[in-house]
Amino acid sequence: MKRLELTIEKLVYGGDGLARLASETVAAQSPSAVSVAGRAKTIFIPYVLPGESVEAAIVEDRPGFARAKLERLLTPSPLRTAPPCQYFGRCGGCHYQHITYDEQLRFKSEILRETLRRTAKLDLAIDIQTHGSPPLNYRNRTRFHVRTKPEFSIGYFRPGSHELLPIRECPISSALINRGLQQLWSLGEAGKVPAEIGEIELFANGIDERFMVELYLRAGSNRTDLSAFARDLAAATPGSHGIVSFERLASSAPGAAQPKSNVLYGEGSMTYEVAGESYRVSAGAFFQTNRFLLPRVLELAVGQRAGRLALDLYAGVGLFAVPLARQYERVVAVESSPLSADDLRANVPANVKVSPQSTEAYLTAVAGTLRPDLIIADPPRAGLGSKVCEQVSKLGAQEIIYVSCDPATFARDLKQLASDGWSIAELRLIDLFPQTFHIEACTVLTRP
Secondary structure: OOEEEEEOOEEOOOOEEEEEEOHHHHHHHOOOOOOOOOOOEEEEEEOOOOOOEEEEEEEEEOOOEEEEEEEEEEEOOOOEOOOOOOOEOOEOOOOOOOEOHHHHHHHHHHHHHHHHHHHOOOOOOOOOEEEOOOOOOOEOEEEEEEEOOOOOEEEEEOOOOOOEEEOOOOOOEOHHHHHHHHHHHHHHHOOOOOOOEEEEEEEEOOOOOOEEEEEEEOOOOOOOOOHHHHHHHHHHOOOEEEEEEEOOOOOOOOOOOOOOEEEEEEOOEEEEEEOOEEEEEEOOOOOOOEOOOHHHHHHHHOOOOOEEEEEEEOOOOOOOHHHHHHHEEEEEEEOOOHHHHHHHHHHOOOOEEEEOOOHHHHHHHOOOOOOOOEEEEOOOOOOOOHHHHHHHHOOOOOEEEEEEOOHHHHHHHHHHHHHOOOEEEEEEEEOOOOOOOOOEEEEEEEOO
16 A cells, blocks of 8 residues: 655544645555646545644545545644543544644634635634533443454444444543443353344433443344343443333434334433433433533523523423523424423423424424524534525524534535524534534524
8 A cells, every 4th residue: 555645734524634635746656546637636634633744545545535544653743642542543433532632622613613614605703612521531421332242342333434343441431331331341241241232322310320221232133031131230330220222223214213112120211410400311312412511501502591482493302491491481392303302391391382393394384473582403413404594584583592513514504594694693612522523513693
């Protein structure tokens, strides 16, 4: 495999560094790396820093770009630091452990600003305010892949593959989750983990004293009595609040049926407390994963806002709807997942109306009849989309709080909302996922 000498220009969303290779250099150093005529070829390389000179090998070559593997650091950046995890670089879970945490925040802020400039054509006149997290032990929910043959292994996939990397600890997961992982190793090495289990997820409460265990069975596996394993696991881990199994469905496409669940031990849900509010969260329901920053998320999205009517789109189990209900006369919470909608109903008081349907369907149904003071939208990675942006803009709200977990779809949506007259009053980067490339943003949109 031919090696190239490259200089890293910048970091880009997705965890890679970007380097460029002029066409004549490509021809001389790597004839297989076909360049775009007359232009420098873009090379993406993980685990690097801007300004570093590296030796790298092309692992994927396409007409417009190539991906490379870092082989050797020629000139390391002074910002480079020793990773806190022994598996970093071999595990696909983290991307930035070679970067000091303050610099991670700075790079993420630059990536967010550049994405808005490139995709939305928005040159921000305001600063992006950053909110950092403790960089380790922050995850309250972690999912592990499991293999029982030829020997037991539990861990994560290697980068860009489905090859299992066994791990004994995960420094970004909570202490309780790590203790649970150790017990799973003990049970597995004793031959007590059934072969039907393909994944195990541990979800710890806010104070890291109890957790739910979710067992995801392999597709097509025979239904097996897992009660003995559940008893063994509960006995080995005193923090076990409930153990629930899920059958793997043939399709995971949007709109597909929920996986069938079976409570094997304890309860099928757990109470999670955030900033004095209590939430029932069932096994399998979505809930944010950073146990340290959730109070800050509520403060930024809800704060002291108050009024007549608030609309909470993509409401989940009611993270925002619950505090909104204390400050608004009425709240409408829209959530399409049946499992999350059930928790939502259990969590909210009487002045919250739960609408168990998609956001687009709900907004279509109430078009022309609703005028909220505030809209909070916290969509999945797909973002709002063109139709929902159009519908939201017609509601006549005073403010929109948009919480995003994907800069590209966030920028796309902001471009459309800006064309409808909305402007960015505040933009915050909330680092829910330290050591990774993931970016969570919260913006306040207003218009005259």
